[in-house]
Amino acid sequence: MELVERIISNPVMMEYVWKPLVVILILLFIVLTLVAYLVYAERKVSAFIQARLGPMRVGPYGLLQPLADLIKLLLKEDLIPAEGDRAIFKFAPIMSVVCALVVLAVIPFGWGVATITDINIGLLFILSVSSVGILGIILGGWASNSKYPLLGALRSSAQMVSYEVAMALALVGPLMFAKSLSMTAIVEAQRADHIWYLLYQPVAFLIFLVAGVAETNRTPFDLPEAEAELVAGFHTEYSGFRWSLYFLAEYTNMLISSAIAVTVFLGGWSFPLLDRLRPEHPGLFTLLSILVFAVKVFVLIYIFMWFRWTFPRYRYDQLMDLGWKWMIPATLANILITGAIIMIGQETLGLTKVTGGEYGERLVVPGLAGKAYFIGMAWLVLVPLTWIILAIINRRSYDFNLRAQRQIRLPERPATDDVFGKV
Amino acid sequence: MYQRDLGATEKGSPGIREMVLNMGPQHPATHGVLRIILKLDGETVVDLDCDIGYLHRGVEKICENRPYTHIEPYFDRLDYVAGVSNNLAYIEAVEKLAGIEVPPRAQYIRVILTELQRIASHLLWLGTHAMDIGAVTIFLYAFREREEVLNIFENYFGARLTTNALRIGGLFYDTYPGFEEQVRAFCRIFPERLNEYETILNENRIWLGRTVGVGVLTAEEAKDLSVTGPVLRGSGVKWDIRKAFPYEVYDELDWEVPVGENGDTYDRYLVRMEEMRQSRHIILQALDRLPQGPILGKVPKMIRPPAGEVYHSIESPKGELGVYLVSNGTSFPERLRIRPPSQINLQALRKMAIGHMVADVIALIGSIDIVLGEVDR
Numbered sequence: 172m173e174l175v176e177r178i179i180s181n182p183v184m185m186e187y188v189w190k191p192l193v194v195i196l197i198l199l200f201i202v203l204t205l206v207a208y209l210v211y212a213e214r215k216v217s218a219f220i221q222a223r224l225g226p227m228r229v230g231p232y233g234l235l236q237p238l239a240d241l242i243k244l245l246l247k248e249d250l251i252p253a254e255g256d257r258a259i260f261k262f263a264p265i266m267s268v269v270c271a272l273v274v275l276a277v278i279p280f281g282w283g284v285a286t287i288t289d290i291n292i293g294l295l296f297i298l299s300v301s302s303v304g305i306l307g308i309i310l311g312g313w314a315s316n317s318k319y320p321l322l323g324a325l326r327s328s329a330q331m332v333s334y335e336v337a338m339a340l341a342l343v344g345p346l347m348f349a350k351s352l353s354m355t356a357i358v359e360a361q362r363a364d365h366i367w368y369l370l371y372q373p374v375a376f377l378i379f380l381v382a383g384v385a386e387t388n389r390t391p392f393d394l395p396e397a398e399a400e401l402v403a404g405f406h407t408e409y410s411g412f413r414w415s416l417y418f419l420a421e422y423t424n425m426l427i428s429s430a431i432a433v434t435v436f437l438g439g440w441s442f443p444l445l446d447r448l449r450p451e452h453p454g455l456f457t458l459l460s461i462l463v464f465a466v467k468v469f470v471l472i473y474i475f476m477w478f479r480w481t482f483p484r485y486r487y488d489q490l491m492d493l494g495w496k497w498m499i500p501a502t503l504a505n506i507l508i509t510g511a512i513i514m515i516g517q518e519t520l521g522l523t524k525v526t527g528g529e530y531g532e533r534l535v536v537p538g539l540a541g542k543a544y545f546i547g548m549a550w551l552v553l554v555p556l557t558w559i560i561l562a563i564i565n566r567r568s569y570d571f572n573l574r575a576q577r578q579i580r581l582p583e584r585p586a587t588d589d590v591f592g593k594v
Numbered sequence: 595m596y597q598r599d600l601g602a603t604e605k606g607s608p609g610i611r612e613m614v615l616n617m618g619p620q621h622p623a624t625h626g627v628l629r630i631i632l633k634l635d636g637e638t639v640v641d642l643d644c645d646i647g648y649l650h651r652g653v654e655k656i657c658e659n660r661p662y663t664h665i666e667p668y669f670d671r672l673d674y675v676a677g678v679s680n681n682l683a684y685i686e687a688v689e690k691l692a693g694i695e696v697p698p699r700a701q702y703i704r705v706i707l708t709e710l711q712r713i714a715s716h717l718l719w720l721g722t723h724a725m726d727i728g729a730v731t732i733f734l735y736a737f738r739e740r741e742e743v744l745n746i747f748e749n750y751f752g753a754r755l756t757t758n759a760l761r762i763g764g765l766f767y768d769t770y771p772g773f774e775e776q777v778r779a780f781c782r783i784f785p786e787r788l789n790e791y792e793t794i795l796n797e798n799r800i801w802l803g804r805t806v807g808v809g810v811l812t813a814e815e816a817k818d819l820s821v822t823g824p825v826l827r828g829s830g831v832k833w834d835i836r837k838a839f840p841y842e843v844y845d846e847l848d849w850e851v852p853v854g855e856n857g858d859t860y861d862r863y864l865v866r867m868e869e870m871r872q873s874r875h876i877i878l879q880a881l882d883r884l885p886q887g888p889i890l891g892k893v894p895k896m897i898r899p900p901a902g903e904v905y906h907s908i909e910s911p912k913g914e915l916g917v918y919l920v921s922n923g924t925s926f927p928e929r930l931r932i933r934p935p936s937q938i939n940l941q942a943l944r945k946m947a948i949g950h951m952v953a954d955v956i957a958l959i960g961s962i963d964i965v966l967g968e969v970d971r
Contacts, residue, residue, distance in 0.1 A: 221734040318615050322637070322952070390728055391800050394953075483800045484728025486953045487637050 194287050198275060206422040207237035209472065216476040247411035252316050255408065259314035264409065264416035267307030270300050271423035278430045279355050281440045281461035283453070286355060293354035294346070297431060298339050301386065304420065305331040308388075311417070312405035323404030326394045326487060330385060333494030334392075338382035340502035344368075344375035344509045345435050348545075358439030362446065364537070367438040370546045374505045374557050376436045378498050380471075383428035384478055385494075387421060391482040394490060429471035433464065437471075440464040496565055504560045505553065512548045516541060612640055615952070619648045623726045623956045626966030630943075630955065637951045642944055646937070649970035657930040662688055662897040663762060665930070670756035672932065673968040675718050678711040678747075678759045679910040680968075685760050686841055687906035687917040692762075692899035699887045700764035701842045705880045706777065707750075707759055708842075708908075709873040713784070714743040715911035716870050720791065723863070723960035727804050732791055739787050742780045749776070763893035774881055781874050788870060795863075805860035809946030809958040812857055821939045823913025825962055828865045829857035835909035847879045859961040866963075898925050912936050912963055932971060936964040 178184055211226065211233070218225030226233030251260055277293040279286040290296060305327055312324025345368040346352065349360040361367060369376050385392035394404075406417045433439060440460035448456045485493065516537070537545060618629040627648035633641040653672065657665045669684040670677035682704060689696060696704075721736035744754040749770055751757040759766070795801045811821070816829040826833055834851045836844040852868035854861025899921040907916035913935025920929040939962045946962075947955045 217730075221731050222738060223734060318613065322615075326637075390730075393728070480731050481794065482729065483724065483795075483798065483804060484953075485800055486804055487951060489800075489803050 191287055202275060206419055209422045211237050213476055217480045220480045244411055244415040249411045252408050255316040256314040259310050263307045263311035263314060264413045267304050267420040268416045270304030271420040274300050274427050277354050279358055279439055280464055281457055283457050289353055289355040291353045294342055294352045302335055308405050315408035317408050319407045320405045333491060334382045334385040337378055337494060337498035337502055341375040341378040342435060343506050344372045347509055347513055354434050357435055358441060361438040362441035366542060369436045371549050373549060373554055374501060378502055379432055384475060387424045387428055389475060390479040391485050393484060394487055425472060425475055429468045432471055433467040437467050497561060500564050501557050501561055504557045508553050508556055516544050624959060625964055628966055639947050639950055639955060642947055644940060646969050649966045653971045654930050658927060661925045667758045670758055671967060673965045674755055675965055676711050676715040676911045677755060677757045678707045681760045682708055683908045683915045683917050685762050687904055687919045688762050690906050691904040691919055691921055692897055694763045694893055695891045696764055697888045697891050698885050700889045702880045702884045703765060705842050706877050709876045710743050712873045712911045713870050714740045716866050719963045726956045726960045746776050762897060764890035768889050781878055784874050804957055805863060806858060808859045808954050810858045811942055811946055815945060819942045821942050822935050824862055824865045825939050828854035828862035830855055835907055835914055841908060847876050849876050859957055862961050896925050910935055913939055934968040937969040940964050940969060
């Protein structure tokens with residue numbers, strides 16, 4: 172009895188087990204509710220874009236729709252294909268959803284207590300875990316023993332390989348400024364610097380956003396579940412609760428992609444002038460920091476939804492083209508040019524000074540002139556130079572300038588007007 | 595453009611692992627109960643075969659056992675998204691065979707109605723075609739405008755889809771009060787809405803990527819396959835029954851036949867968009883010239899056309915809709931044969947799709963614009 176008590180009240184247990192456990196439970200509750208309402212938001216946003224109302228029947232403005240959907244999903248029959256691999260079929264959606272949720276652990280939702288844990292390889296952890304998550308899609312498609320899910324799974328594996336690379340490489344640029352892989356430290360660096368890395372790294376942000384859409388399998392990159400082509404893609408054979416797990420994973424991934432983008436490029440929970448509150452009202456500051464983070468994330472999620480309801484879908488080979496011929500060269504160019512800009516700014520011009528950060532790490536903070544230099548270089552040199560490199564690489568590819576190319580390719584009009592004599 | 599040259603890798607040669615994928619009859623993108631048997635190498639279509647007949651009702655045989663007037667509603671149910679046009683094809687064939695004169699007012703109203711129907715049918719095509727390619731929002735925009743047309747039909751005939759609008763020798767009803775204003779109001783907003791769709795699609799990089807160079811049908815191939823309608827015109831052949839063998843009052847009106855140049859999915863899309871504009875133009879002209887007068891010519895109580903045969907075709911939204919009618923002098927037709935544009939255009943699918951990918955097959959089905967009610971009859 173005493174032993175149990177000692178284990179429970181052990182400060183180490185307290186720090187590493189009980190406190191995180193409570194935060195995890197709270198976070199899970201919030202995130203799962205949030206995901207349910209993201210589906211509602213998606214339907215409302217799509218309705219808004221498509222000149223209709225969206226869910227209106229269940230509760231005021233359809234606000235209880237997610238609850239009704241949940242009940243419906245839980246009551247549905249759970250079908251398993253006769254010749255499918257039962258064990259893997261059951262395991263695959265769990266894998267997808269667990270990988271999506273685990274990533275939440277390292278995301279700084281706000282200042283102080285709002286972060287479950289801060290590990291110094293935060294970004295690497297996120298990238299590796301979310302790669303495993305797509306394995307859930309592949310396994311699910313394969314275990315269904317059906318052709319449409321198999322095609323969906325094949326597409327998703329190809330997509331994973333191409334876009335994970337671009338996504339990871341896009342993050343290297345801002346990391347060169349933050350000089351840390353820890354999510355908290357990245358936010359801290361931007362806060363101390365009074366800058367958002369979006370201003371230093373416009374190309375990387377754009378690529379990360381596009382890769383994020385591709386990673387979450389949303390239009391225009393929703394090939395694994397392209398409704399018109401593959402019925403429902405990898406989850407064609409799934410029903411009821413298992414299907415809802417995939418759904419949950421998809422929306423959680425969208426949340427995570429936005430959260431990473433906010434953390435790395437948009438300053439995380441920091442906001443100009445908000446820091447003044449910290450010494451006197453730490454509680455209020457924490458709350459406000461969470462709010463700031465949430466607003467930023469929802470703005471990005473709205474952009475994701477906007478994409479989905481405006482764009483047509485890429486074809487499989489075009490998706491590969493975009494990944495390998497546009498995005499990956501662009502990220503590599505971005506890394507190279509950013510490195511050069513930093514070297515020149517830091518070593519040659521001496522525009523930065525080194526200070527200690529809040530977490531004891533070494534921060535390289537540029538002064539006002541340094542900031543102007545970095546921002547100016549990013550928008551006046553980095554963006555045009557990357558575009559030129561891309562244009563050089565792709566000038567011969569068919570999708571470089573479709574309209575111009577079309578006019579070149581078939582100039583003469585076939586003289587068929589008088590074939591039928593009349594007209 | 596991705597289109598694999600399959601000449602190098604002959605069917606059955608070592609190294610190719612083909613998969614047979616059965617697309618349909620229950621599939622969201624086959625526009626009904628079309629079954630396509632695809633032979634795939636990876637995602638590339640090596641071969642495909644369309645299996646039709648899931649919606650076969652034997653309309654032609656049924657028609658042999660019905661009086662001429664009872665056949666009219668069966669035609670609405672062929673291409674059920676263009677009921678008025680189908681009705682017109684049959685009724686004109688009977689009128690031609692029996693030598694019935696149609697008063698000018700009825701002819702003008704028929705033109706207005708068929709052109710409205712063409713717009714409605716093309717809007718449905720636009721919506722489903724864009725949705726197949728992934729642009730879901732266009733679907734609802736197109737339905738919003740289609741709804742306006744269907745409202746006009748509902749006010750006129752009391753039905754929206756299978757209207758049974760016309761009658762041998764003229765029309766059932768004269769226009770309702772406010773018909774002209776409602777049609778004009780629709781024509782006023784319509785170009786603006788069309789521009790709205792084109793803003794989303796015409797210059798969209800993804801849309802261009804998915805349609806330019808996909809499913810190219812040269813003019814020669816198109817004529818060999820005897821495709822008609824926008825599919826033929828997309829390939830650069832200026833052929834429209836309304837111009838070639840004018841029926842009703844089309845020869846009195848001023849309008850253009852839009853043609854494409856490259857015969858790909860994008861050109862077929864452009865042709866249909868332009869056709870909607872031309873239809874609006876025709877409607878406005880017909881409204882301006884709409885004469886007063888009777889709406890029904892001299893029609894005998896029991897229609898007994900003299901023994902003989904007639905082939906009459908009209909330009910339905912899908913292409914040339916022909917009716918071949920043989921009369922033996924009784925009130926029942928001896929034989930009735932329908933030339934369905936969808937079915938004949940569907941034959942071009944194999945030619946278009948081989949070498950492309952699965953996703954392109956979907957785009958091509960939408961681009962041909964089939965309605966299974968008409969394909970299977």
